[in-house]
């Protein structure tokens with residue numbers, strides 16, 4: 001088994017899930033990151049949570065940032081959102097991302113997918129290729145969940161290693177997922 005830890009940022013409204021960005025890291029050392037140029041950016045812009053947490057990590061142009069006081073703390077925040085920078089090579093049409101993610105997974109020896117609270121991540125991943133049954137050959141039908149592994153090992157949620165930076169950047173999140181999964185495996189190895 002070769003683990004692929006991944007994370008998606010997405011726009012969801014209780015009925016649909018739409019890909020914004022995807023990050024994948026494989027235990028063989030490869031990494032992948034892409035931003036969906038076909039995302040409905042008008043709807044993303046209307047979503048305050050996405051604009052605060054996800055948007056600042058995307059490749060942008062025409063944006064401005066400044067110091068803003070939030071809850072008594074001075075933070076750097078975007079004061080002008082700008083637009084997603086479609087001249088950045090990480091920004092790609094969804095069909096290109098579907099092909100590249102397929103190739104990434106198919107290049108993996110006996111792949112096992114891992115995500116953190118990954119139910120929605122897996123749905124948005126599988127929908128890259130349409131209905132679940134249209135998954136390309138070799139793409140697993142399910143994702144292992146770091147939180148299930150945590151619970152199985154009797155580790156409390158707040159005992160997990162914390163992410164230092166980049167939370168909600170899909171690639172930073174995928175790297176952190178890999179770190180946490182490996183940390184959990186070490187805890188298990190240490191248990192007599």
Ligand SMILES: [Mg+2]
Pocket residue numbers: 007008009167168169170173
């Ligand atoms: Mg994330």
